Amino acid sequence: MDVFFGFLIACECNCVQLKVDNTGSGGGSDPGCYLIGAGEPRAPPPSPPPSTLHLQRGGLMMVSPALRSLSSPPFLFFCCLLLLQLPICRSIYCDEDDCYDLLGVSQSANASEIKKAYYKLSLKHHPDKNPDPESRKLFVKIANAYEILKDEATREQYDYAIAHPEEVFYNTARYYHAYYGHKTDPRAVLVGLLLVVSALQYLNQWTRYTQAVTMVKKTPAYKNRLKALELERSGGVTNKKKGLKQIDKNVEEKLSNELELHIQGAEKPSLWNLIGVQFVLLPYTLGKIKKLPYSWDDACYLTRSCLKITSDAWRNIDESTKSNLVQKRLWVKRNMDSYVAEMRKESKRRR
Incomplete structure (x- = not known):
């Protein structure tokens, strides 16, 4: 579990880099950015690492300070589902009971003793012998415990799960493989797995992209480019009351659609890049x-x-x-x- 939580914490440290192509008005640069010419790009500041955004109307390249991306909500949701499964994984064999206790035998009992104990209890709790509803429920548990302990392979798996309760996912995988592996078509499992992984991948990429775009639109470089584009569209005539400090929301939305955002590390999702499509x-x-x-x-x-x-x-x-x-x-x-x-x-x- 310590390794699992360590992995979650490490995922919190992921970041995206942001880089902006911008000509800007007047050739100036914003306080938090630096300009790169047409030659070999200089190394960005050592900390934090940058992410890349291209505005497709510039000749120079302006690199804004790095933006740290938040952990993806779909990924955290998936991790929470795994954590919720932990108590279920501990009770996959005989629910909250001990299979040996249900049959009234010790863990060192041999196959003959387990069989005798089961037949003895079945005479007492079988629905044909005892109509009591509680006895019926108990018999179902007894029969399940016997099915687990009568087979050497499943008994060995159960004994291992008792001895190593911390290996939750490994024990759960062995249980489902033993009971459902032979009943499942591997092709159906593969198709289902690809669909689920592709859906999570697309949702994760879309979330990262929208978060990055939202953060980029708050940067001075992006706002200055919108103002420059508004001047270009209006022929240099602006509203004197508002000046360049404020842009109408409708105008801003139209101008934003003209500026294509390409964020390296958080590209716009594409169906062709999904794992399922690539596999096909x-x-x-x-x-x-x-x-x-x-x-x-x-x-x-x-x-x-x-x-x-x-x-x-x-x-x-x-x-x-x-x-x-x-x-x-x-x-x-x-x-x-x-x-x-x-x-x-x-x-x-x-x-």
């Missing part, structure tokens, strides 16, 4: 990867994947730069190492 397309993906030479689209995908560039950011790169990067075959480790070394030398030379 796995044979097709493997077949395409094995084919040589790669098509232009495949080579572009491999190149931007190696450089960790989003598809939208890749589309904004000029064709000559794309062609140059693709020809380097950066998906080959040796070529990628050479490219990184070359970029480092170029960065030092510019300094």
Whole structure:
């Protein structure tokens, strides 16, 4: 349990990075940000780590201070469900009773003694012998205890669960595998698992994205870009009463729709990125990867994947730069190492 709670605490420390493309009005920069030119990007401040937001109407790149993301509510909800299952996991065999006590035998009893004890109790509590409702309930428990202890494999699992009550999830998995594993179609389990995981993945990505967008819209860089865009739309004429300090809500919403937000580390959810969809397309993906030479689209995908560039950011790169990067075959480790070394030398030379 200590390891489990430690894992939860570690998940609280996750963060997303934020980076903003912005030209700004007047070429100025906001107090909490720094500008990067068209050359090799400088390293961001060591703490906190940045997250990336692109506003698709700028030529310079403005990197805002890092934003720490909150833990995803779907993930915490899933963890709470696991914690609620802990008391249930402890009573999966004979509820709150001890299987040996129900049969009136010791843990060292052999199979013959267990069988005799069961037949003796069944004569007393069987519904055909005793119509008492309480006796009927007790007989159900006795029969269940006998089913567990008469089989050597399930008895060994039960003895292990008694000796190691702290291994809740392991004991629960062994129990359900023994009683329901042979009755379950593995294909149905796989499909169900992929659907559940994909749903949780989509919900988690959407929550992270909306949280990041909300936090980004509160930054000075984003607000200044909205003001600059309003000036551009109005031809430089603004409301003198409001000035640039306040933007009408309807205008702000329209302008926000024109600024595409691409947040690295919290991208907008896509069905094509879900685990279930990727699993279904796995044979097709493997077949395409094995084919040589790669098509232009495949080579572009491999190149931007190696450089960790989003598809939208890749589309904004000029064709000559794309062609140059693709020809380097950066998906080959040796070529990628050479490219990184070359970029480092170029960065030092510019300094």
